[in-house]
Amino acid sequence: MKRISVLAAMACLAACDKSGFNYDNIIDDGGSLQYSLLDSLQVQMRTVQLDSIRTSGTGTGLVGxxxxxxxxxxxxxxxxxLGLPSETDPGLKAIYDSVELVLQPDGHYYGDTLPLQRFQVYQLSRPLVLPKDYDAFYSHQQFPVNDQPLADVTQRIRPTSGNKVHLRMNQQFGLELFEKIRSxxxxxxxxxxxxxYFKGLTIRGVDNSAAFRLxxxxxxxxxxxxxxxxxxxxxxKTIDFHMNLSELQFNSYSYDRSGTPIAGLTPGADGIMGETTGNRTFIQPLTGAVTRIDFPSIAALKELGRYGRIMQAELVIKPDNGTIKNYPVPPRLTLTLADKKNVVTQGDTISNAAGVQYGNLVTDKLYPENNQYSWDLTEYCRAMMAADEYNYRGLLLAAPFSEFHTQLNRLVVGDGGSKQYRAQLKIYYLLYE
Structure with a gap:
């Protein structure tokens, strides 16, 4: 198998125009058929900022x-x-003790969990209901709260221990509520x-060193x-107010990227090119940062339609190993089709009808620089060779949808110009000489 450049492939094929050539039925008559690898196509990558992320009804809370x-x-x-309790008659002889909020970490966290963590709980000042014309809550939304917190607790959290978190709440608030129940x-x-009367609660972290999923x-x-x-x-004895209407529970996120390589990242199609951030692009879907991938020279390959056929196309992406200490690498990533405005579109060129293909991480313990994700882009490349400006689609690289709204996993990958972690599009095509 030969490895040749785009220009070399064009020159070679220009000299072997065979009318009526059929790749599906051709028989090799002594070496006239040959596979070649084309791996010099430009892989253009940029970090782009998506709009607000849907965060309601996921069954998870992220706090810190x-x-x-x-x-x-x-x-x-x-x-x-919170809904009303089933027990509403403590009796006249009952004596109030305290009130607390009990939460259950699910083991997922990001950051340093060793220091003490501070949490505050506020009562909402407006009932938690969906705004008009909304069918969900999004990460940018926040509900107003009362001025004073119902809880302000500093304690150490062990998210993987299985232990629940107990946040002691305001005594006067608890006594007032207890008397309402009794009366x-x-x-x-x-x-x-x-x-x-009780419009809902918000729990937030204050200057924490970690964010925890609940x-x-x-x-x-x-x-x-x-x-x-x-x-x-x-x-x-106890009286329990359980969370209800889980479809209304949602998470609000904010971030400040000052002083980082992507400090200037704002929503829009342009994003930040990998070549301006050290030939790297950045991925953290929960904060809206994803990588867009385009192949500007792929249209030039349409000349191969007369002389050859793409037999296989593979995209290889490599994590930047210098950025993953203390930050676990996602076990898999997805590729989705996207238009020029980075809106995900449907299509059948990325492996399935949903327009999504998963790339699993393959690790090399001896040579970590060879760790990589890969995807089959055969049908995509065939389609994009013939695409015009209206039906051309780029690719978005992000976390799987099931993890998109609930995990802080992040990743830095090399772009097409990276020396050690170069992203490559490898096209194997059948050449007739």
Missing amino acids: SYADPLFGKFTSSSSFR KSDDIKNEEYWRD LMNDTAVVMRIHYHIVKETVEE
């Missing part, structure tokens, strides 16, 4: 903040509703009255009132 030297300062909060106040008469469902999130009754012995 941390500083990343390459992606900047990230801060996240989570808002949710059967109208504020807890039904869910509608309850929503008007389970968000009716069993994992509980606001718990503790009380006791004195009889012959002391009976300790």
Whole structure:
């Protein structure tokens, strides 16, 4: 198999124009057929900023903040509703003790978990309902909260231990709520009255060193009132307010990329070219940073339609190993078709009808610089050879959809001009000499 450049391929094929040539039925008559590898096509890569990310109804909350030297300062909060408890009659002899918010980390986190972490819990000042003409909440949205927090707790979190997080809340707030339950106040008469009185909660981190992912469902999130009754012995009891309407729970994100290689990244089609960021591009879908890939010279290959056929095309992307210390590399990435405005489009040239293809990470423990993701772009390259400016599609490189809205995984990859981690499009074609 020969490895040749685009120009060399053109020159060679220009000298062997055979009318009626059919690659599907041709028989090799002693060496006239030969595979060649074309691997010098330009791979143009840029980091682009997507619009706000849908974050409601994922079943997960992301809370906290941390500083990343390459992606900047990230801060996240989570808002949710609580439903009425089933137990609403503690009795006249009941004595209030305390109230707390109980949360369950699911093990996913980003940053340094060793230092103490500070969390604040606020009551919403407006009921948590979808705005008009919205069918979901997005990462840029925030609900107004009361001035004073219901909880302000500093403690150490062990996200992989399986232990729950207990945030002690304001005593006066808890006592007031307990008395409403005992007196059967109208504020807890039904869910509608309850929503008007207790509009929801927001939990946020304050100058943390890590962001933590929490389970968000009716069993994992509980606001718990503790009380006791004195009889012959002391009976300790609780009243639980469980999270409800999980489709309304959502996460709000903010980031500050000042001082990072992508400090100037703003929404739009242009993005930041890899050649201006050290021949690297950046991927962190949760903050909207993804990589766009284009092949500007692919149209020149349409001349091969008369003389040869693309038998296989493979895209290889390599992580920049110098950027992954303390930051796990995603086990897989996706490629999707995208128009000139970076809007994901449907198509059947990326392996399936949904227009998505997964690339799994292949690792080389002996030579880590060979770690890579790869995708089959055979049908894509065949289609783009004949594309015009209206139906041309680039590619977006990002995390799988199932992880897009809930994980902070990030990655830096080499672009087509990188020396050590060069991205390559390898095209294998059948050449008739």
